[in-house]
Amino acid sequence: MSAPQNTLDQLASSVPSLPSIVQELQKELDNINSTPQSIEAIVEKDTSLSVRLLKLANSVFYGFSFKVNTVSQALMMIGLSELRSLVLATSMTRVFAGMSSSLVTMESFWRHSVACGICARQLAIRRREVNAEQFFTAGIIHDFGRLVLFKNLPDKSDEAIKLAIKDNIPITVAETKIFSFNHADLAARILKNWKFPESLCEIITMHHSPSPSSRYYKQGMIVHVADVIVDCMEIGSTAEGNISPAEVMPTDFFQNDFSLIGALMDEVESMTDEVVSIFTPNDSKT
């Protein structure tokens, strides 16, 4: 047991820490004494972040009928948890810009991740979940563990994909055979190191097979369902082999109105391009 554990820990600790501006922001966002001004001041230190924030606020995602012109306006309109998503997602693309695999491109990977984030968010809104934005973050980073594997152990990662396809097994099972742990465990470990909220870590841990005994079961299921939908629609890919839905999925998830699935798909399709372009690291010099 100790050997694989070590590998998991080693891998988790090999991941660079988040850029200092992100750490600073995280800290401020978690600080109950923070003020809009104190957060704004941190965001404005980073030009590229400010620009992305404004682009997001003016995107189809929100559909405001007026133009959002300043950082403080954007923060007010889109909220701080959205800011957290944006910041994390942007900094993750920077940390992992050099990812390589013969089986998936970074572009396709991000497309899948962003689409999953949009899908999870729209689903959460329809289900009237509180804090729908959390699902956008969760969707965007759900396969983060795979990025780390691609970056650090590219050959074995490809091996895991091939095994999953050959034996028609879930990628998590194939990974466990090869690495003794799977990408969801790895991501959860790193996110914990990065001091992400517990709910988010838990959702990421179980995004392939939500556990009914978890207190975040419903939330985990939202991300899982979004992942399956986006996979099925083939919007980008994180190369996971065949689609493996959880064995038990709640039948009443769409309040028995399955036509909502089609509606959700329309929404995801219409929003993905724009949101992807906001999150794509075209300034990879940083």
Add this chain to the structure above:
Amino acid sequence: MKRIKVGQLTDGMVVAENVLGKNAELLIPRGAEITQNSIRLLETWEVISIAVEGSPDEENLPPELLEQEMTQLKKRFNCDFEKNTLAHEILKATAIRKVKAKIPPPPPVEENTNPLAETAEQPKDETPATESNS
């Protein structure tokens, strides 16, 4: 009930499910009739599609094409669809979209309540044209 894109709505269609905005606010209640005003409202709120009364999409699509797409999609899954209704519905929704993308959209359902009126008008435009040259 069927799902239809806002651009394809026509007057008189009946809304089958409450239409909610981005923040789950009620825009149009179930049972309302579509008018030009409601279409404008939906466009303003950037609603993409809504549910209206009528036979579901899959009944208007060639069943063999749908079957074909579903068989194709199933190959990409590792799933017991007999036991997993939700996964099966996701599969079906995807297949419906694929079929729709392949065939031209059906002509919008004519909402003319009085088909006779149309035929009665047609002969008119042929009558008083000729005679007057040279």
